[in-house]
Amino acid sequence: MDIVVVGAGPVGMTAALLLAREGHRVTVLDRDPGAPRGGAEEAWGASERPGVGQFRHPHLLLPAAFRTLVNELPEVVSELTALGGVPCNLLSGAWGLDAIGGRRPGDERFAMMAARRPVVEAALSTEAARTPGLTARRDTAVSALLTGHERVPGRPHVAGVLTRGGVAVHADLVVDAGGRNSPLGGMLRDLGAPGPVEERAETGFLAYTRYFRSTDGKLPQMPVWRVGHYDSLTTVAIEGDAGTWALSVGVSRRDRALRGLREPGAWHRAVALFPDVAHLAEDGEPISEIMAMSGMESRHRRFVIGGRPAATGVLSIGDAWATTNPLFGLGMSMGALHATALRDLLRTADPDEPEKLALRFDEFTRTSLAPIQQGLADWDRHRLAEIDAATRDVPVPYETDDRDWHFRRALDTAKLRDPELLRAFADIGSLLATAEETFTDPGLAEKVAELGRRAPRYSDPGPSRAELLTAVAGAAT
Structure with a gap:
């Protein structure tokens, strides 16, 4: 099949690599110029992704995503390792606790890799450049969807995309990996599609993050567990590649009293009050300002309306389908599972039956990923209400x-x-x-x-x- 993947982020590139290795002819289109390249510091310092607000915010290849790379794309793991990616284990901090009793057989399933997102993208782009059948076009925004004859009465059939430069790129399938702000949903509605139907939480979290680099080449001791919840906020500590780490403070968007955390002095004084993570802001050299991230509310889009796909010839994966709270770091893992499922479904899909493909993909998404997303959305709702109760003038x-x-x-x-x-x-x-x-x-x-x-x-x-x-x-x- 000729496949267009819209979006060259980690999920889009993972999908493109998986599909190209199946023999599909894959074209990746991304609106941002230039792929991250070079060493870790060049990828971090020189790469710009104005279309991706969370580009420099913490990411982590948690076990599900890392397992996908190890099993399906081991060359990417080799690239990440060469760039300074740090192999680690989700449980390693807890092994020293008396109540846990050390490492057990089977704990290898919790293996993961720490690397900053620009470095992950650099590794994926390097492998994509040497993969037969895969072409990546940067600085190429999609402005509209091309249509073919309808396969489902009253529902448009997507047959490719039109770039902002006026170039038509025809495809048997368009894969939307354009992230949480993907414009393809609006383009589908412009064609008369009845969806996607988006559901979005009314509020969410804000995160204030700073990156650090070791001054002696050694990483400091990470907390026993990387995510810590407290009365008013959540802390997240994440290792990075090449002797770097990030420390984030997540607060309710409604908690205006903590908006001052965007100031370095306030951020450092606040972090110093939390013994589990205070040393992480003291032991290294800051290599970023305090970076604020908003737009963290959960959302998801439904692409099957009334038992029929809103459109055929197009499927959405990763954040283009649904988002979760970034404080849990599950975006790349859910995207990797989504991309792998798409690859597997296409092995038996009939190109002449795009409705069946859309419905089968929706079934996988609804049964395997949607419960996870909904569970995290419910967690957000309760956690935000809990913070609201704790931050009243008279806490309850x-x-x-x-x-x-x-x-x-x-x-x-x-x-x-x-x-x-x-x-x-x-x-x-x-x-x-x-x-x-x-x-x-x-x-x-x-x-x-x-x-x-x-x-x-x-x-x-x-x-x-x-x-x-x-x-x-x-x-x-």
Whole structure:
């Protein structure tokens, strides 16, 4: 098949490589000029992606994404390693805890790799350039969709794209990997399609991030768990390539009192109040300003309306289909699963039956990925409400009768108190297994309830709200 992939980010390039290796003729179009190239620092410092707001924000190849690369695209892993990517394990920080009891057989499934997004893109682009049947065109924005004769009455059939330069690129299939702000949904509606139908949360999180580089070539000790939840905020610590790391502070978009975290002084004073991560802002050389990220609300788009595809000849993957809270770092993993599923479906798809392909792809998405996205969206909703309750003038405990939220909270709190619960939490959180697959033993769920009930509300010590606000306000003195 002739396939056009719109978007040369990690998900788009992963899909393009997988499809080209199947013998498809793949053309990748991206609106931004120039692929990240060169060494790690050149890729980080010289690459520009104005069309990707999160380009320099933290990314992590969690186990599901890393497993895809190891099994399907090992040459990309070699490129990442040569660029300074750091092999690591999701559980490594917890192995030293008495309650966990060290490493166990099977923990190798939690292997992952730390690398900044520009470096990941550089590795993927290098491999794409030497892959037969794959062509990447940069500085080539898509302005419209081309149509062919309808395959489903009343629904447009996409037969390619028109670039902003007026060049028609015909295709048997267009794959939208244009990210959370992909314009292809609007282009479909311009053709008279009844969708996609987008559902978006009313609010979300803001993140304030700073990158650091080691001054002695050694990475500092990472927290026992990379994500820590506190009364008013969440911290995320992520290793990077070539002796770098990132520290992010995630807050509710409604919490205006913490908007001052965009100022370096306020950010550093606030971070110093959290013992698990304070040293990460002290041990290295800052290599970025405080970078703010908004637009983190969850959203997803439905492409099958009334049992029929909104259009044929076009499929959306990764963030172009749905987004999750970036604080959990699942974007590349979900995108890799989506791309692999598309590759697998095309092995048996009939090019003359695009409706069947659209419906089968939608079925996979609804049954395998949508529950994950919805679960994270529900988590966001509860967590934001919890923060709202904690940040009132007179704080009150957050109350809800949602049993799933209470179970998730209990598991999060208890994960470092039992080796089986830690691995259950990691399997679910890194997309290696579903909750249903993980908790087949009723005794495991009972252990969550017991340990979660006896554990403190948050597993890590942190400052009071008053102490946090004092630290942030100190920027003005």
